[in-house]
Each structure stands twice: as C-alpha cells, then as structure tokens.
Amino acid sequence: MKRLLIVVDYQNDFVDGALGFEGAELLDERIAAKIDEYREAGDGIAFTFDTHHKDYLETQEGQKLPVPHCLEGSQGHELYGQVATKQEDLDQVFFKPTFGSSDLFERLVNRQHIADGLGTQPFESIELVGLVSNMCVLSNAVIARTACPNVPIIVDAACTAAPDPAMNEKALDIMEGLQIEVINR
Numbered sequence: 001m002k003r004l005l006i007v008v009d010y011q012n013d014f015v016d017g018a019l020g021f022e023g024a025e026l027l028d029e030r031i032a033a034k035i036d037e038y039r040e041a042g043d044g045i046a047f048t049f050d051t052h053h054k055d056y057l058e059t060q061e062g063q064k065l066p067v068p069h070c071l072e073g074s075q076g077h078e079l080y081g082q083v084a085t086k087q088e089d090l091d092q093v094f095f096k097p098t099f100g101s102s103d104l105f106e107r108l109v110n111r112q113h114i115a116d117g118l119g120t121q122p123f124e125s126i127e128l129v130g131l132v133s134n135m136c137v138l139s140n141a142v143i144a145r146t147a148c149p150n151v152p153i154i155v156d157a158a159c160t161a162a163p164d165p166a167m168n169e170k171a172l173d174i175m176e177g178l179q180i181e182v183i184n185r
Contacts, residue, residue, distance in 0.1 A: 003043040004123045006104070006144070007031060008130030008137045008160075009050045010083045013076030015131070018069040021163035024131060025081070030159045031129050032082035039086075044123075046092035048101050048130075048140060049077065100139035108147030125152040129159035134171035141180050158184035 010031055011017075015024040038045055050070040070077045072095075079087060087093075094101040111122035126144045128137055137160050145153045155175055162168035172182045 001121060001124045003038065003041070004046065004126045005034060005038040005043065006046045006048065006126065006128045006130075006140060007035065007083065008048050008128055008140050009070075009132070010047075010080055010130045011050060011070055011076065012078055012080050013069040013074075014050070015080040017076040018067050019132075019163075021161075023161055027129075027131070027159055027161060028081035028083055030156075032086055034127075034129055034156065034159060035083065035086040039088075044092070045088075046094065046104070047079070047087055048094045048096055048104060048136070049079075050136065051077065051095040051097060099136050100143050104140060105143045105147050108144060112148050112151075121151055122148055123151050125154055127154040127156060129156050131161065133160040133162045134164075134167040135162075138171050138175060141175055142178060145178060145180060153180045155180055155182050156184050157182050 010027070013019055014021075015028070035045060051072050052068075052070050053072055078084060092107065094104045094107075096103070108122070108126075115122040126148060128141050128144065130137055133155075137155060141153055141155055144151075155172070157172055160168070162171065172185060176182050
C-alpha cells in the first residue's frame with residue numbers, strides 16, 4: 001500500500017501572480033523536496049490546478065467580477081518554480097474550476113471501493129501541500145477525508161499558507177477538528 005501526495009494549486013498566480021502573496025514562494029523548496037521524497041519511495045503524486053477559461057471573466061449584471069487568475073494556457077496557470085520541474089507524465093492531474101476537485105473525489109472514491117472489495121485500504125496515507133490553506137487545501141482535504149474515511153489524511157503546515165496568517169491558523173485548526181493530522185505546525 002502506497003502513500004499519496006496531493007500538491008494543491010501551487011501555481012504562478014497564487015505565488016507571485018494575480019493572487020500571489022508574500023511568503024508563498026518560500027514553500028517552493030519544501031514542496032519540491034516532499035515530491036522528491038514521495039517519488040523516491042515509489043508513492044503516488046497528484047497535482048490539482050485551479051483552472052479558469054476566458055468566459056470565467058464574464059459576469060452577470062450586479063455580480064462582483066472575480067480577479068482574473070489561473071486562466072488556462074496562461075503563465076499564471078502553470079506550476080511555480082522548482083515544483084514545476086517535478087511534475088511527471090505518470091502523475092495524476094486534476095483541473096478544477098473551484099476550490100475542491102470533484103474529479104479527485106471520484107478517483108479517491110473509486111480507489112476506496114476497490115480497496116473495500118479487497119479488504120484493505122486504498123492508501124497508507126494521503127498528504128496535502130500547496131495553496132491556499134483556508135480555501136483549496138482545506139476543501140481538498142475534506143474531499144479526501146470524505147472519500148477515504150479510514151485513511152490518515154495529513155496536511156503539512158510547513159508546506160501550505162494563506163495571504164492572511166490568522167486565516168491560515170484558523171484553517172489548520174478546522175482541519176484538525178475534522179480529524180485531519182496537521183504536521184510541522
């Protein structure tokens with residue numbers, strides 16, 4: 001049984017682009033090292049990409065227009081820094097238009113059903129790293145917890161962050177309250 005590392009939205013627009021924030025770039029080396037650790041152990045690696053199309057910018061009258069970010073095909077949509085060099089063809093990739101990935105959920109649920117039939121667990125553990133802790137990391141951690149209820153779900157606090165440090169801490173508290181193990185806090 002292998003572990004699974006999910007790198008959540010470590011994309012240019014969240015590090016130094018449209019929604020970038022100070023300190024996000026400091027995660028690059030840590031996340032890259034974690035990817036190397038998982039790869040060397042023969043474990044699974046998945047990447048989520050916040051993904052929007054140009055029609056995302058269109059809005060109905062009276063609705064707030066979101067900050068354009070992670071537009072498919074743009075530099076902002078690509079992975080950041082060293083992490084960008086770590087993605088390989090065999091890695092699972094999930095493009096998502098919102099905080100949580102429904103495709104990731106379906107994949108994890110399928111793995112759980114197969115494991116149930118074999119009387120085992122689909123993964124030794126599922127670990128999440130990336131951005132932003134109080135939005136996409138939190139959402140995908142809940143998805144992993146829901147899809148694989150008996151698998152340890154881990155979030156590495158040293159490999160996630162938010163623009164507001166107080167919100168980051170609150171998100172980590174919430175995840176701990178959802179029986180998600182937060183390490184390196």
